[in-house]
Amino acid sequence: MKKPFHFVIVIFIFSCIILLIMETILMPAYIRFGQTRYLIDVKDLPLEIALSRLHSEGFKGIVEDTVLTNLVTPNYIIDQFPLPDSRVKPGRTIRLKIAQPEKMVPVPNLLGQSQRSAEIMLHQLGLAIDTIYTEYNPMYPKGTVAWQSPKGNDLLKRGWGVHLTISKGMPPNFFQVPNLFGLSQEKAEFELEQAGLKLGKVSYEQNEDLIPFTVLDQSIKEGTVLESPKKIDVTVSVLDINDIFNQMMNK
Numbered sequence: 001m002k003k004p005f006h007f008v009i010v011i012f013i014f015s016c017i018i019l020l021i022m023e024t025i026l027m028p029a030y031i032r033f034g035q036t037r038y039l040i041d042v043k044d045l046p047l048e049i050a051l052s053r054l055h056s057e058g059f060k061g062i063v064e065d066t067v068l069t070n071l072v073t074p075n076y077i078i079d080q081f082p083l084p085d086s087r088v089k090p091g092r093t094i095r096l097k098i099a100q101p102e103k104m105v106p107v108p109n110l111l112g113q114s115q116r117s118a119e120i121m122l123h124q125l126g127l128a129i130d131t132i133y134t135e136y137n138p139m140y141p142k143g144t145v146a147w148q149s150p151k152g153n154d155l156l157k158r159g160w161g162v163h164l165t166i167s168k169g170m171p172p173n174f175f176q177v178p179n180l181f182g183l184s185q186e187k188a189e190f191e192l193e194q195a196g197l198k199l200g201k202v203s204y205e206q207n208e209d210l211i212p213f214t215v216l217d218q219s220i221k222e223g224t225v226l227e228s229p230k231k232i233d234v235t236v237s238v239l240d241i242n243d244i245f246n247q248m249m250n251k
Contacts, residue, residue, distance in 0.1 A: 039094065041084030047075045047098055058090035065097040072099035102157050109152030110145040115166050118145050122162060130161025134168050138176050138225045142169030175229050179222035180215045185236050188215045192232055200231030207237035 040057055042050035047063070054061040067078055079097040082088055105125045110118040119129055133147075140146040147165035150156055170176050175196045180188040189199040205216055219233035220226075 036087040036089050039082055039084055039086045039088050039092075042080055042094075042096070043077050043084065045077050046073075047077065047096070050077050050096065054094055059088070059092055059094050061094045061096055063098055064095035066100045067097060068102045069099050070102050074099055074101050104155040105158050107148070107150050107152055107154045107156050107162060110148050110162070110164065111152070112140060113145050114143055115145065115164070118148075118164060126158040127156060128159070128161040129164060131163045133163070133165040135165055136169065136171035137165075137167040138170050138174065138223070140167035140169075142167055170225075173227070175226040177218070177220045177222055177224045177226065177232060180218045180232070180234060181222075182210070183215050184211075185213045185215065185234070188218075188234055197226075197229050198231045200233040203233070203235045204238045205235050206240065208239060210237045212237060212239050 037057075039059070040053060042053055042061070045053070051061045064081075072078060076099050077096055078099050081095045082092075088094075103126075105127065107127070108121045108125065110121065113121070115132070122128055135146065137146040144167050145164050146167040149163040156162070177197065178191045178195050180191060183191065185202065192199050200219065207214075207216060210216070214237045215234050216237050217235040220230070
């Protein structure tokens with residue numbers, strides 16, 4: 001008699017456990033499932049309209065993330081979470097990702113600046129150096145910027161880089177004519193020697209505006225690049241013919 005009685009007790013306890021599970025877990029889950037609804041799609045809508053539609057459906061929308069892009073109209077919804085058509089409970093917070101325009105900054109004119117100065121100027125604007133090239137360029141001193149892309153005053157996205165070419169100065173075996181105007185004859189001769197050139201014929205011209213024996217003109221224009229050294233003729237100022245005589249006597 002005891003075994004059947006024990007069996008009935010086990011069945012009773014097991015039934016109670018089943019009922020308890022159904023009451024506390026299965027039934028509430030079933031009821032809650034019935035209260036969920038499909039989430040509307042607010043992507044590609046302006047933020048204000050998206051928030052209004054979510055509110056009318058019983059949801060709450062918040063901006064969780066911002067994407068900097070010029071490909072999408074500012075303040076338009078790019079993405080949402082949960083995704084559209086997901087089953088969610090009323091009152092659920094819907095997280096939105098919106099578009100904001102990328103900040104554009106004008107690129108400074110870096111030509112003639114040292115590489116270090118160019119780097120500092122770009123950094124102050126939120127830009128960077130992308131690629132650096134080097135080339136011989138007689139127009140720009142060694143170590144300075146001879147070319148840039150984008151060029152000065154062009155607009156560039158903040159955080160992007162600028163391509164630079166740094167001058168290596170005068171090509172080997174080439175000679176660049178210096179600017180001699182306003183120099184004394186002695187100083188002009190020194191500058192020519194530094195450039196690998198020599199002083200040629202010296203002519204004299206009366207001029208009362210400049211100190212005597214100051215270079216007024218030169219036979220080859222400043223900045224000219226020569227493939228072989230040449231003599232550069234100069235015209236020097238004098239007050240009168242006596243200056244020439246006195247200079248010859250001093251020599």
